[in-house]
Amino acid sequence: xxxxxxxxxxxxxxxxxxxxxxxxxxxxxxxxxxxxxxxxxxxxxxxxxxxxxxxxxxxxxxxxxxxxxxxxxxxxxxxxxxxxxxxxxxxxxxxxxxxxxxxxxxxxxxxxxxxxxxxxxxxxxxxxxxxxxxxxxxxxxxxxxxxxxxxxxxxxxxxxxxxxxxxxxxxxxxxxxxxxxxxxxxxxxxxxxxxxxxxxxxxxxxxxxxxxxxxxxxxxxxxxxxxxxxxxxxxxxxxxxxxxxxxxxxxxxxxxxxxxxxxxxxxxxxxxxxxxxxxxxxxxxxxxxxxxxxxxxxxxxxxxxxxxxxxxxxxxxxxxxxxxxxxxxxxxxxxxxxxxxxxxxxxxxxxxxxxxxxxxxxxxxxxxxxxxxxxxxxxxxxxxxxxxxxxxxxxxxxxxxxxxxxxxxxxxxxxxxxxxxxxxxxxxxxxxxxxxxxxxxxxxxxxxxxxxxxxxxxxxxxxxxxxxxxxxxxxxxxxxxxxxxxxxxxxxxxxxxxxxxxxxxxxxxxxxxxxxxxxxxxxxxxxxxxxxxxxxxxxxxxxxxxxxxxxxxxxxxxxxxxxxxxxxxxxxxxxxxxxxxxxxxxxxxxxxxxxxxxxxxxxxxxxxxxxxxxxxxxxxxxxxxxxxxxxxxxxxxxxxxxxxxxxxxxxxxxxxxxxxxxxxxxxxxxxxxxxxxxxxxxxxxxxxxxxxxxxxxxxx
Amino acid sequence: xxxxxxxxxxxxxxxxxxxxxxxxxxxxxxxxxxxxxxxxxxxxxxxxxxxxxxxxxxxxxxxxxxxxxxxxxxxxxxx
Numbered sequence: 001x002x003x004x005x006x007x008x009x010x011x012x013x014x015x016x017x018x019x020x021x022x023x024x025x026x027x028x029x030x031x032x033x034x035x036x037x038x039x040x041x042x043x044x045x046x047x048x049x050x051x052x053x054x055x056x057x058x059x060x061x062x063x064x065x066x067x068x069x070x071x072x073x074x075x076x077x078x079x080x081x082x083x084x085x086x087x088x089x090x091x092x093x094x095x096x097x098x099x100x101x102x103x104x105x106x107x108x109x110x111x112x113x114x115x116x117x118x119x120x121x122x123x124x125x126x127x128x129x130x131x132x133x134x135x136x137x138x139x140x141x142x143x144x145x146x147x148x149x150x151x152x153x154x155x156x157x158x159x160x161x162x163x164x165x166x167x168x169x170x171x172x173x174x175x176x177x178x179x180x181x182x183x184x185x186x187x188x189x190x191x192x193x194x195x196x197x198x199x200x201x202x203x204x205x206x207x208x209x210x211x212x213x214x215x216x217x218x219x220x221x222x223x224x225x226x227x228x229x230x231x232x233x234x235x236x237x238x239x240x241x242x243x244x245x246x247x248x249x250x251x252x253x254x255x256x257x258x259x260x261x262x263x264x265x266x267x268x269x270x271x272x273x274x275x276x277x278x279x280x281x282x283x284x285x286x287x288x289x290x291x292x293x294x295x296x297x298x299x300x301x302x303x304x305x306x307x308x309x310x311x312x313x314x315x316x317x318x319x320x321x322x323x324x325x326x327x328x329x330x331x332x333x334x335x336x337x338x339x340x341x342x343x344x345x346x347x348x349x350x351x352x353x354x355x356x357x358x359x360x361x362x363x364x365x366x367x368x369x370x371x372x373x374x375x376x377x378x379x380x381x382x383x384x385x386x387x388x389x390x391x392x393x394x395x396x397x398x399x400x401x402x403x404x405x406x407x408x409x410x411x412x413x414x415x416x417x418x419x420x421x422x423x424x425x426x427x428x429x430x431x432x433x434x435x436x437x438x439x440x441x442x443x444x445x446x447x448x449x450x451x452x453x454x455x456x457x458x459x460x461x462x463x464x465x466x467x468x469x470x471x472x473x474x475x476x477x478x479x480x481x482x483x484x485x486x487x488x489x490x491x492x493x494x495x496x497x498x499x500x501x502x503x504x505x506x507x508x509x510x511x512x513x514x515x516x517x518x519x520x521x522x523x524x525x526x527x528x529x530x531x532x533x534x535x536x537x538x539x540x541x542x543x544x545x546x547x548x549x550x551x552x553x554x555x556x557x558x559x560x561x562x563x564x565x566x567x568x569x570x571x572x573x574x575x576x577x578x579x580x581x582x583x584x585x586x587x588x589x590x591x592x593x594x595x596x597x598x599x600x601x602x603x604x605x606x607x608x609x610x611x612x613x614x615x616x617x618x619x620x621x622x623x624x625x626x627x628x629x630x631x632x633x634x635x636x637x638x639x640x641x642x643x644x645x646x647x648x649x650x651x652x653x654x655x656x657x658x659x660x661x662x663x664x665x666x667x668x669x670x671x672x673x674x675x676x677x678x679x680x681x682x683x684x685x686x687x688x689x690x691x692x693x694x695x696x697x698x699x700x
Numbered sequence: 701x702x703x704x705x706x707x708x709x710x711x712x713x714x715x716x717x718x719x720x721x722x723x724x725x726x727x728x729x730x731x732x733x734x735x736x737x738x739x740x741x742x743x744x745x746x747x748x749x750x751x752x753x754x755x756x757x758x759x760x761x762x763x764x765x766x767x768x769x770x771x772x773x774x775x776x777x778x779x
Contacts, residue, residue: 273743370752485731
């Protein structure tokens with residue numbers, strides 16, 4: 001079998017690089033992470049003519065080899081490390097015909113590394129409309145490489161690109177700009193000290209703050225043969241280098257490209273006048289947020305209900321079909337609901353990424369950043385943090401995943417850490433039942449008190465999220481080198497194929513990434529709730545039946561409910577719940593609520609179901625549970641358990657506590673370490689505990 | 701009077717002057733913000749921050765704090 005050709009796809013953001021990647025590889029791609037960091041690694045296999053194959057690596061978008069973010073580091077680390085298994089035989093630089101000048105800067109840098117470099121000029125279908133004409137032959141001659149005109153949208157030029165990849169050996173690897181003229185003496189000394197190395201590579205090693213496999217920066221900077229330049233001097237030289245490259249590029253384009261400026265004033269400026277307008281811009285943006293919110297909150301409830309019913313049916317079916325026993329119980333009550341707990345998130349994730357892909361693809365997301373930057377900056381957040389924060393109001397899982405397009409790691413991390421404070425839909429069942437119980441159902445100044453309380457809880461969640469972002473911004477010591485320079489790309493119609501691939505990829509990464517952890521924890525919780533030590537648990541049905549021996553007026557169903565309740569009290573989780581009663585008593589809770597808090601770690605809404613089981617009401621009807629809860633007596637203080645004080649305390653606890661294993665799982669996946677989810681769990685739970693404690697003690 | 705990018709009104713254009721290079725991010729230069737190039741102010745967010753510019757054909761948004769560092773010569777609208 002012939003060796004695969006290693007191809008690295010490189011380019012500025014917004015050049016349609018990913019569209020070219022999708023056209024080359026189709027669904028033959030996989031998305032992973034670079035080892036140890038959270039940068040997405042996209043690779044795929046491309047079938048070439050004559051039975052050949054190419055391994056295509058879609059490197060993160062970058063404007064130059066002067067890296068200013070983790071994503072950009074990846075590009076330069078690979079290109080300077082010849083022993084990396086992904087080191088390219090040929091680089092393909094994707095450029096956008098409308099921004100050719102700026103895109104060529106990166107091209108000249110890659111070419112100067114001595115890698116055969118094909119120049120793809122994408123969006124060629126727009127040339128005529130924009131009045132652009134190119135002399136491709138002359139451009140090939142001046143840049144000393146192969147140039148391919150491509151339209152990923154119209155699927156033209158892809159075959160030609162494949163042909164060019166096959167023939168990569170015929171492409172010159174001569175550099176096109178001699179960077180050493182910016183400081184001849186300095187580079188001369190460098191050459192003398194390291195005669196075997198390429199000068200431009202040495203220059204990059206000196207100026208870039210990244211890890212290199214085989215070249216050691218210290219070795220160079222500590223060498224006696226030349227004085228190290230100060231940071232300021234190096235930066236000046238980098239500026240000079242950039243100007244030099246632009247001089248070369250301007251010269252080349254002057255000869256090869258003609259733009260007819262009389263072409264009609266474009267759609268961009270007209271759209272921008274509305275979409276970035278001080279009033280209309282914000283109005284339209286909030287309208288779009290509302291639409292996204294509606295989709296993940298409301299529309300996705302239909303497929304979610306269907307998933308819920310399907311898994312309930314599967315569980316029931318397994319129980320009745322397989323022989324009764326511990327193994328069947330594990331499948332029917334542990335594994336199947338656990339899997340259901342993963343699949344249930346898919347509609348929300350798919351909806352959110354459907355919208356986010358459209359916002360990204362059309363170029364609108366950059367306008368959002370423009371509009372929101374000033375407000376969000378104060379809290380250490382990015383303009384792009386708005387979308388995750390708002391979608392967190394439906395569910396934190398897709399919201400945490402949606403932080404991926406925030407370039408700055410610090411802003412992204414802060415967004416991830418604060419998103420779980422926003423009031424997700426899983427808190428709603430808990431809120432509703434407690435509000436109904438402790439907040440009077442009457443109107444004050446025309447507002448219903450219960451409705452007001454619910455609104456207050458939403459505002460509180462959002463306020464605490466923003467407030468903790470502000471604190472995290474002050475205490476998180478993360479070097480943030482990226483400067484706010486945002487490209488405002490031209491508006492484009494989204495490509496269906498790109499959106500579909502993105503939605504599928506995001507869903508897959510949730511199911512196979514966070515899904516494992518969710519399944520594991522839900523099985524553990526199930527075991528804890530379904531097994532218990534000692535006679536009380538094992539002989540539950542006899543013990544309960546004996547109690548009811550004389551009273552013949554109890555029905556079969558009621559007896560079963562009593563047994564289930566007794567079993568849960570004596571299960572491991574029940575013992576844990578009773579064990580933490582001293583801890584939660586100052587908050588106004590009893591051990592039954594303790595059990596419900598522990599088991600609702602699976603998902604907050606489980607709280608209601610667990611109380612239903614403990615109270616053996618045997619139905620999820622809110623009214624029934626509510627009445628039963630209202631009759632509960634506080635074991636220590638006497639009087640009703642659910643008072644205004646303990647109710648508010650419980651509401652606040654659920655508002656702030658990290659009661660969601662799925663969120664922890666996705667945070668682990670997205671940050672690539674247990675450090676942040678564990679921190680979230682500890683800090684949020686402690687915060688929730690003390691706020692609830694203060695509330696109960698003050699109000700009781 | 702020293703005139704910078706931040707002084708441009710919507711629709712006004714200018715030519716970038718030589719600048720003291722140290723505090724200006726390299727990324728901005730790489731996007732085409734170089735001495736001698738033309739700039740046009742396209743939009744401003746509330747409080748004139750950030751600013752949306754067309755620099756030498758590149759459409760960029762930058763914060764006011766950076767715009768204040770870049771000196772320009774105003775191109776008269778009627779001249």
